[in-house]
Amino acid sequence: MIKGIIFDKDGTLFDFNATWGAWTQQMLAAEAGGDHVKFDALADVLGYDAQANRFVPGSIVIASTVDIVADHILSVLGDVDKGALIARMNTGAAQVTQQEAVPLAAYFASLARLNLKLGIATNDAEAPALQHLEQAGVNGYFDFIAGYDSGFGAKPEPGQLDAFCTTTGIAAAQCAMVGDSTHDLVAGRAAGMKTIGVLTGPAPQAELAPLADVVLPDIGAIPGWLRAERLI
Structure with missing residues (x-):
């Protein structure tokens, strides 16, 4: 039986x-300072298609921490203060209007x-994660929320997931990890959880399937799958 679910x-x-x-288009333009060559180089190192306003499958942005993304940006910009760059990224990210994969308030209720x-892992x-959840009106539903800087490490390592089990008192075998990237699913497997892939990120089904117990179109399909598998 599944008693706990932790979501990316x-x-x-x-x-x-x-x-x-x-x-991302606006952020890269600001960091490039109007230099089109730098803008194109930034888009390239981040795996970002500026014409389509989309990230390509395999982009490092999909599952990496802001620290790693900043390192890639600095590989183009050079002598820019990393702490100040991360602060700008986090401040800007916290203000972005999130497009819900499904109506989240009703879903988590x-x-x-x-x-x-x-x-949440x-x-x-x-800090921006908490703001995004608050904006969606769902932060009160979670027993555990961790970012990469919360003291439990980052995915694909399982530290955040282990901490969820410790906090809730639920064994990993009775938990499911849900995510849109291989980092999420690798972490779930390392923690000993069921793994559920969703297709609301850039990664295609073929990339997620080898690491997932199931790949679903979005999180809305999870309760039906759990019932069909007699896991709830």
């Missing part, structure tokens, strides 16, 4: 490209009625 955030609760596509313990920083 970007690309899982929120559609990845619909949320971050246009904002329905999961709460199933008496499931719920958590994101490679985003904790």
Whole structure:
């Protein structure tokens, strides 16, 4: 039986490209300072298609921490203060309007009625993650919320997931990890959880399937799958 579900955030609760596509265009333009050569180089190292306002499958942005993304940006910009860059990225990210993969308030209310313990494990920083969940009106549903900077490490390592189990008192075998990237699913497997892939991020089904117990179109399909598998 599944008693706890821990979710990735970007690309899982929120559609990845619909949320971050246009904002990234603006962010890269600001960091490039009007230099088109630098802009194109930034888009290239981040795996970003500026014409389509989309990230390509395999982009490092999909599952990496802001620290790693900043390192890639600095590989183009050179002598820029990393701490200041990360601060700008986190401040800007916190203000981005999130495009919900499904209507989240109703969705998490329905999961709460199933008496499931719920958590968030994101490679985003904790502060913007909390703001995004608050904006969606769902932060009160979670028993555990961790960003990469919350003290438990980052995915694909399982530290955040282990901490969820410790916090809730639920064994990993009775938990499911839900995410849109291989980082999410690798972390779930390492923690000993069921793994559920969703297709609301850039990664295609073929990339997720080898690491997932199931790949679903979005998180809305999870309760039906759990019932069909007699896991709730």
